[in-house]
Amino acid sequence: MRQALSGIVSKSTSPLRTIMIVAMAMTFVIADAASSLAARQAAIVIDAKTGKVLYSADADGRRYPASLTKMMTLYLTFEALAKGKINRASPVSFSSHAAAQAPTKLGVKAGGSVTVDTAILSVVTKSANDSATALAEMLGGTESNFARMMTAKARQLGMNGxxxxxxxxxxxxxxxxxxxxxxxxxxxxxxxxxxxxGYFSQRSFLYGRQRINGHNRLLGRIKGVDGIKTGYTRASGFNLVSSVSIGNRRLVGVVMGGTSGSSRDNQMAALINTYLPRASTRGGGDLVARADGKNPIKALADAFLPKQDAPTSNDEPIEVASADSSVGDHPAMDQANGDGEENTEVVEQKPAVAARKVKTVIVSAPKVATAQVVAAYAEPTPAPTVDPVNTASVPSGWAIQVASSPKQSEAQALLDKTSKEAPRVLAQASGFTVAFEKGGVTYYRARFGGFGSKTAAWKACTALKKKNIECYAVQQ
Structure with a gap:
């Protein structure tokens, strides 16, 4: 283009014509830049009742997920809750690794803990990186192992990219x-x-005396929007996944690589307004593979949402930085390491004032139940003989074996069945499978671990036998 323009200019003798040609060249440059920027963006709108793609723009192009990653972290957390591996009151401990994650974060000190409920709320609203890592370590033993579980679950759901x-x-x-x-x-x-x-509809929650506000600005702005997640890093741009439900129509939209939070939100709003009227009022049924092959539990979401403030310790927060600012569309910090969009979200709860004062704080760890929660799925240091996706960590101490099977899926099914038949007996236990070879055939032992002594394991096994569940105690 430069050569062509230089040729035209060299043939032009009129100053006015030269100015016009230069203006034309600037238009081409701006258009080229806009085209290059657009190539970094991706979007898709899907009818969530039929699975039909209503709009697509580079939907299969590779993108950095930023905090959209936390959607899978929460998927596995919800799965653990649904299977009874953990409950909303279970303590989530913060290791030094979790506590050291870059902002945005809840700010729990190493060695502290919060409940699963509080951790979920902080991930959904504040996009807390430390809470996401703490959940990962609870469920997977280590964050790296949990990431392997996340990828495996993605494949199971058909997320091949x-x-x-x-x-x-x-x-x-x-x-x-x-x-x-x-x-x-x-x-x-x-x-x-x-x-x-329903967690994804939470716009804010109280953490002790502090209100933590979310960043999904389409909640309450666009009718029918009920979640799901925002995200930002410098490499990813501004990302958003939105779910919309009005009447019998349902959409899920994704925008990735936005240049600002406001432009991304506006793009999503335009997509919703354009394609929601085109969504089917019929259809239904499963659009993606179910994790366990069963129908989901039908229950009201508000029955699981908090009815009171999330507990914190009695210690006063330690202020480490502050600024008078309203939350804008642009990151407030160097975003090589975090979601700037969610960076300034812990707000002091005070009487109404002219301007909102935004502070970043470190909150002392809440004092919650001290019962140890073993990893709900995976061996912290995966070995070839331990399934890295569907099993629990192999805890030290004593365990109860209830069965063995040549199929890991059957062994896992027996664990799930036993958990449902004896929930009280196994309330503090964690199911897992361990592979072993016999006669050239691989078998899987189905066991429940987490018993602190031989007596505790024997007592639990006796209680299981009263329910006609065969078992025996074994030391790990």
């Missing part, structure tokens, strides 16, 4: 996804866990 390396979406060149995969995950969260999906 996604790889996870961490639980919170902080920058990692090996972590990527697509707009289509994020739409699939958004649909799966609603379909598989309707009893927990």
């Amino acid at each position: 996604t790889v996870f390396r961490n639980a919170n979406g902080l920058p990692d060149p090996g972590q990527f996804t697509t707009a289509r995969d994020m739409a699939t995950l958004g649909i799966a969260l609603r379909e598989h866990f309707p009893q927990y999906y």
Whole structure:
């Protein structure tokens, strides 16, 4: 283009014509820049009742997920809740690794803990990186192992263009996804866990004396929007997954690579306004694979949402930085390491004032139940003989074996069945499978671990036998 323009200019003798040609050249340059920028963006709109793609723009192009990553972290958390591996009051401990995650974060000190309920709320609203990592370590033993579980679950759901390396979406060149995969995950969260999906509608929650506000600005702005998640890093741009439900129509939309929070939100609003009227009022049924092959539990979401303030310790927060600012569209910090969009979200709860004072604080760890929660799924240091996706960590101490099977799926099914038949007996236990070879055939032992002594394991086994469940105690 430069050569062509220089040729035209060299043939032009009129100053006015030269000015016009230069103006034309600037128009081409601006258009080229806009085209290049658009190539970085991706979007998709799916009819969430039929699975029909209503709009697509580079939906299969590789993108960095940023905090959309936390959608999968929450998927696995909801799965653990639904299976009874954990409950909303279970303590989530913060290791030094979790506590050291870059902002935005809840600010729990190393060694502290919050409940699963508080951790989920902080991930949904504040996009807390430390809470996401703490959940990952609770469920997977280590964050890296949990990331493998996330990727395996993505494949199970049909998300073939996604790889996870961490639980919170902080920058990692090996972590990527697509707009289509994020739409699939958004649909799966609603379909598989309707009893927990209401968390994504939370616009804020109280953490002790502090109100933590969310960043999904379409909640309350666009009729029918009920979630799901925002995200931002410098490499990813501004991302958003939105779910919309009005009457008999349902959509899931994804916008990735926006240049600002406001432009991304406006783009999503335009997509919703354009394509919601085109969504089917019929249809229905499963659009994505179910994690366990069963129908989701039908329950009202508000039955699982908090009825009171999230507990914190009695210690006063320690202020580490402050600024008088309203939350805008642009990051307030160097975003090589975090979601700037969610960076300034812990707000002091005070009487109404002219301007909102935004502070970043460190909150001392709440004092919650001290019972240890073992990893709900995976061996912290995966070995070839331990399934890394569907099993629990192999705890030290004593365990109860209830069965063995040549199929891991059957062993896992027996664990799930036993958990349902004896929930009180196994309330503090965690199911897992361990592979072993015999006669050249691989078998899987189905066991429950977490017993602190031989006596405790024997006592639990005796209680199981009274329910006609055969078992025996074994030391790990």
